[in-house]
Amino acid sequence: MDASFFLIQTLNGVQYGFLLFLVASGLTLIFGIMGVINLAHGSFYMIGAYLAFWLVRETGSFALALVLGLVVALAVGWLVERVLIRHLYARDHLYQVLLTYGLILIFNEGQRLIWGNDVHGVLIPSSLTGSIPLTEAQAYPIYRLFMSACCIAVAAGMYLLIQHTRLGMTIRAGASNREMVEALGLDIDRLFALVFSLGAALAAFAGMLSAPVSSVYPGMGEQILIYSFVVVVIGGIGSIKGALVGALLIGLADTFARVLLPQVSGLTIYALMAMVLVWRPLGLFGRR
Amino acid sequence: MTKSITSTSRRRFLGGVGAAAGVAAATSSVPTRFAIGQQAKIKVGILLPYTGTFAALGHNITDAMKLAINQAGGKLGGREIEYIAVDSEADPAKATANTNKLVVGSKVDVITGPVHSGVAAAMVKITREEETLTVISNAGAGAATGEMCAPNIFRTSFTNWQPAFPCGSVVLKDGHKRVVMMYWKYAAGFEFAGGFRDSFVPGGGTVMKEIQVDFPNVEFQAHLTEIAALKPDAVYVFFAGGGAAKFVKDYHAAGIKIPLYGSGFLTDGVLQAQDEAAVGIKTTLHYANDLDNPANKKFRADFKAATNRDADVYAVQGYDTGTFLVQAYAAVNGDTGAKKQIIAAMEKATIDSPRGKFTFSKAHNPIQNIYLRQVKAPGQEVFLGVAHEALADPAKGCKMA
Numbered sequence: 084m085d086a087s088f089f090l091i092q093t094l095n096g097v098q099y100g101f102l103l104f105l106v107a108s109g110l111t112l113i114f115g116i117m118g119v120i121n122l123a124h125g126s127f128y129m130i131g132a133y134l135a136f137w138l139v140r141e142t143g144s145f146a147l148a149l150v151l152g153l154v155v156a157l158a159v160g161w162l163v164e165r166v167l168i169r170h171l172y173a174r175d176h177l178y179q180v181l182l183t184y185g186l187i188l189i190f191n192e193g194q195r196l197i198w199g200n201d202v203h204g205v206l207i208p209s210s211l212t213g214s215i216p217l218t219e220a221q222a223y224p225i226y227r228l229f230m231s232a233c234c235i236a237v238a239a240g241m242y243l244l245i246q247h248t249r250l251g252m253t254i255r256a257g258a259s260n261r262e263m264v265e266a267l268g269l270d271i272d273r274l275f276a277l278v279f280s281l282g283a284a285l286a287a288f289a290g291m292l293s294a295p296v297s298s299v300y301p302g303m304g305e306q307i308l309i310y311s312f313v314v315v316v317i318g319g320i321g322s323i324k325g326a327l328v329g330a331l332l333i334g335l336a337d338t339f340a341r342v343l344l345p346q347v348s349g350l351t352i353y354a355l356m357a358m359v360l361v362w363r364p365l366g367l368f369g370r371r
Numbered sequence: 372m373t374k375s376i377t378s379t380s381r382r383r384f385l386g387g388v389g390a391a392a393g394v395a396a397a398t399s400s401v402p403t404r405f406a407i408g409q410q411a412k413i414k415v416g417i418l419l420p421y422t423g424t425f426a427a428l429g430h431n432i433t434d435a436m437k438l439a440i441n442q443a444g445g446k447l448g449g450r451e452i453e454y455i456a457v458d459s460e461a462d463p464a465k466a467t468a469n470t471n472k473l474v475v476g477s478k479v480d481v482i483t484g485p486v487h488s489g490v491a492a493a494m495v496k497i498t499r500e501e502e503t504l505t506v507i508s509n510a511g512a513g514a515a516t517g518e519m520c521a522p523n524i525f526r527t528s529f530t531n532w533q534p535a536f537p538c539g540s541v542v543l544k545d546g547h548k549r550v551v552m553m554y555w556k557y558a559a560g561f562e563f564a565g566g567f568r569d570s571f572v573p574g575g576g577t578v579m580k581e582i583q584v585d586f587p588n589v590e591f592q593a594h595l596t597e598i599a600a601l602k603p604d605a606v607y608v609f610f611a612g613g614g615a616a617k618f619v620k621d622y623h624a625a626g627i628k629i630p631l632y633g634s635g636f637l638t639d640g641v642l643q644a645q646d647e648a649a650v651g652i653k654t655t656l657h658y659a660n661d662l663d664n665p666a667n668k669k670f671r672a673d674f675k676a677a678t679n680r681d682a683d684v685y686a687v688q689g690y691d692t693g694t695f696l697v698q699a700y701a702a703v704n705g706d707t708g709a710k711k712q713i714i715a716a717m718e719k720a721t722i723d724s725p726r727g728k729f730t731f732s733k734a735h736n737p738i739q740n741i742y743l744r745q746v747k748a749p750g751q752e753v754f755l756g757v758a759h760e761a762l763a764d765p766a767k768g769c770k771m772a
Contacts, residue, residue, distance in 0.1 A: 088600050095592040192422075200426045202616045204644035214626050221599035222626025297589065298620060298644050300613030301424050306587070338593040341584075349556075349585040 091217055092338055098227055100334025101234035102293060106307050107314035107326045108241060109285030115321015116258040117275050119168060120179045123186035125308030127283045131156055131290025133194060136203045136299045145208035145295075152291050153284055160283025164276045172275075191301065200301050205294040230292050237285070241323055254278060258321065313352050317359045319369025328367055412453040413700065413707060416479030418469055418494060419508075420461040424612065425486045427640070429459075432508050432689035434678050436483065439693025442673070447696055448705025455479060463489030470494045474503045480707040481506060483692050486685075488512035488531075488559055495519050504713065508692040509685060513562050516736040518768030522714055525735040527695055527722070528688045529657050530764040531559050534634045535566025537741045537759035538607065538655040542632055543574045545653075547604035550576060553594060554609035556583040563609040563634055571607075579603050589617045595625045603629060611636040616644040623648030635659075635744065639684055642750055649746045658684040658726040659742045659754040667725035682725075691724045698722075734766035 110124045134155055138148035163186070171178050207226045214222035245251035257264045257274050265271050290303075297303070314333055318325025333352050340351035347354075359367060417436075419429035433456065446452065455477045457469050466489065473479050474497055481504040485491055491510035496519070498505040505524045507515055511531040515524060542550060550571065554560035560583070568578065579601055582594050598606060606629055610618045615637045622631060635656025638649055660671075660683070670690060674682040682690075695717065702716035703709045721730050722737075729739040743758040766772040 088596065091596045092593060095596060099590060099592065195422070195426070200424060202613050202641045202644045204616060204620065204646050206646070214624065216626065218599060220602055220627060220629075221596060224624040224626075226624070296617070296620065296624065298613055298616035298641075300616065302587075303613065306589070337590070341593045342597055345583065349588075 087218060091221065091223075092342060093335065094223070096335035096338035097331060098231050098334070099338060100331035101231045102289060103307075103310055103314050103334055104327050104330035105234050105237060105289035105292070106286050107311040107318070107330055108237070108323055109282035109289075110311045111315045111318065111321055111323060111326045112285070113279055113282040114315060116254060116278050117172070119171070119279070120176050120183065121168075121282070122180060122183035122308065123163075123190060124183075124282070124286050124311060125304030125306070126187050126190035127156060127160065127286035127304075128290040128307050129194065129302075129304030130159065130190065131287030132205075132294040132297070132299045132303060133198050133203075133290075134287065135291040135294040136205050137198065139205055145206075149288075149291055153288060156284045156287030157280045159287075160280030161276055163283070164279035168279060169272065169275070187305070190304075194301060203299040205299060207295040224296075226295060230296075233292055237288070238323075238327055245323065250277075310352070313356050315366075317356050317366055319363075319366030322366070322368035322370075325366055325368030412451040413447045413481075413705065414453050414455060414477060414479040415447075415696070416473035416477060416482040417454060417456040418459045418466075418473060418482060418484035418490070419456070420486050421456075421458040423460050423462075425461045428486045428509065428685045429484075431678075431680070431683060431686040432484075432486070432692070434680075435674060435682070435686040435689035436508070436693040436696075438674060438677050439690045440697060443694075443697040446705075448700030448703060450700070450705035459485045459487065459490050461485070461487040461490060463487065463493060466490040466493035467497065470497045474498060474501050480504065481696065483508050483696075485510055491515050492519075495521075495524055498524065502710070504710065506692050506695060508688050511562070512558065513764065513767065516732075516734040516764065516769060517766055520734045520766065520769035520771055522771070523710070525695070525717055525731065527691045527737060529739070530736055531562035532566035532569075533736075533739070533762055533764055534636075534656045534741055535563040535609070536570050536762065537743075538632055538634070539567045539569065539571030539576065540574055541653065541655060541743055541758050542571060542605050542607065543576055545605070545630070547630065548576055549579050549603045550605050550607055551580050551582065551598050551601055551603040552578055552607045553582040553584065553598070555586040555588075555614065557586040560586065560609050567607050587614060589614045591618055591621045592625075595621060595627060598629065599625065599627055605630045605632055607632045608637060609634055612641065616641040619645045619652065620648045635684065638744075638746060638752055642746065642752055647749045649752075650749060651746060653743060653745045653755070654752075655741050655743055655758045656684060657737070657739050657741055658687050659744045660752065661754050662726065662742070663754070664725070664727060666723050666727075670725040684726075687725050691722050691726075694722055694724070695720060729761075732763045732766065732772065734764065734769040734772040736764045736766065738763040 106128055113119050113121050134152040135148055138151050139145055142148055167182060211226045211229050214224045216222045253269055253274060257271055261271060314326055314329040318329030336351050336355050340348040417433060419432055420426055421429045457472055459469055473482055483506045485494060486509045488510045491507055491512050495515045499521045502523050507526040509528045511529050513530045513532055516526050552564055554564050631652045633654050635654045637654055642649060671682045674686055698720050699713050699717045703712045718731055721728055727740050729737045732738050738761050740757050741759045741762050743755040744752050745755050746752045
């Protein structure tokens with residue numbers, strides 16, 4: 084175990100953290116701004132992955148599949164919000180949990196009907212195949228670096244959108260005082276629909292990006308959902324910055340625990356969450 | 372409508388005549404229960420997953436089992452069959468209720484299934500007490516024909532130990548002495564790992580490290596870096612389904628050139644998804660698609676014709692379950708009450724399976740060949756040879772063995 088070993092493991096952890104951020108950012112957006120607990124968030128990740136598989140097969144182009152997939156994901160998110168979620172804003176969280184849990188079952192069954200239960204692979208686009216040798220025994224795939232670059236771009240884009248645009252301003256205003264924004268004549272309903280479909284699209288985008296490395300299989304959404312919730316809780320509900328820091332923390336902690344403390348690696352992220360909550364009950368960047 | 376009623380009743384009438392003739396012809400050698408039992412259909416209970424991750428397996432096992440029975444005339448010991456299928460959802464939490472539905476509720480004569488080992492554990496617990504004839508058509512949990520073994524419980528598939536054991540010798544024969552093992556930290560993972568170790572370590576091999584991954588976690592990157600740093604001669608893994616597809620792709624993408632070995636479940640059903648990443652992998656299993664024997668060729672063609680799907684190892688196990696039932700009930704002319712005689716017939720059965728002929732051990736598990744296969748090109752896995760001939764499970768803890 085030399086220095087290069089730890090450097091590569093750090094790279095693994097950071098890279099994993101970025102991917103977690105991409106999924107969790109959508110969740111924290113929906114959770115923090117709209118106050119909706121969306122258990123079906125992992126389903127959007129799964130839908131994204133299956134869309135990538137299906138669209139790459141139909142169009143033959145990964146880039147085109149990404150664009151088309153994003154459009155479909157935005158549409159599905161919009162539809163779910165308009166038809167189902169919007170009726171529950173005034174209700175207790177329990178109703179949202181019940182509804183979105185039901186959505187998980189529906190989406191999983193839909194996946195089974197449309198795409199079946201087989202495990203599918205998605206080819207890495209030819210311009211991104213290949214890898215960079217790190218040591219004599221291991222190389223780092225270029226595609227994984229591309230994924231990290233995409234995640235950084237999305238993080239930067241979200242920061243700009245929320246902090247420096249008019250739309251971002253209304254989103255922030257809507258989050259802190261919904262009634263006031265309505266009284267000022269802004270269409271909060273449409274704003275919330277937009278935020279929800281944006282969150283769904285972020286999860287789907289993460290699914291599409293990871294499809295070539297993770298393969299596409301039933302139940303992939305539920306696994307990522309739990310990690311996303313841990314990230315959001317650690318980072319502080321509703322904070323994008325918190326989601327980024329939380330995701331990197333989880334990525335690094337999970338990676339190093341597997342190597343250094345394999346006996347308890349399954350517990351690491353939950354132990355980390357418990358410690359953060361004892362120290363800061365609202366999460367690292369949470370505000371009341 | 373009227374017409375169909377006449378035709379059924381005529382068939383029933385003819386059947387009755389046939390039965391009467393059969394009883395008359397067989398006279399005193401037939402137990403009295405035969406005549407009484409003759410009227411009812413034999414109830415075959417099926418507990419398999421038809422929804423969820425394992426749905427494809429459940430369908431292949433069921434369809435192939437019915438194919439075998441239909442090819443033998445669609446009857447068991449001359450009696451009509453009533454299939455009663457329950458969707459197990461591969462959910463151990465529902466397994467007790469689902470088994471009871473079949474065993475106590477429908478009072479099935481024989482129960483077959485399941486895919487999931489956790490479901491099998493619950494099922495065997497009940498059928499042991501109720502003494503319902505049980506034929507396990509997939510689940511590989513060692514205990515079912517180990518410490519939980521019973522006269523009425525048979526298995527036509529494999530124990531997790533079986534396909535893993537010969538792989539240790541294969542790895543040694545290929546000249547690899549130092550190995551890293553990696554598998555999911557759950558019951559099946561431990562049993563596969565144990566099987567591999569049982570032949571690899573006594574044969575002179577060294578296990579450098581056993582990396583256990585929480586089930587069903589599929590984030591492998593940290594462990595791949597570990598493997599690359601340890602530089603073993605070879606790597607032995609147990610993963611299945613989506614995890615197997617992802618592991619093989621990650622391993623390939625990480626540029627690790629160390630030879631990869633595994634059980635057949637590393638590639639079965641996910642070979643297309645793995646594509647070029649799987650090329651070179653060697654696996655051991657009790658079946659290979661391209662086995663060169665007449666039974667296999669005929670079976671693959673028949674299964675394709677009947678279902679329009681390609682047969683796999685699960686279909687083979689279903690098919691053998693069907694053949695097994697046909698032989699067992701033929702031996703007692705369909706007398707479901709003659710349990711002792713049925714069990715005796717089952718113990719002596721030889722199944723002419725697409726995987727090659729096999730018989731049953733004292734613990735009621737197949738004594739079967741394990742084959743070595745290798746992925747030669749994307750999506751193409753070929754039979755290399757027999758890794759272990761007529762291998763029996765050690766059946767640890769079984770009082771019958």
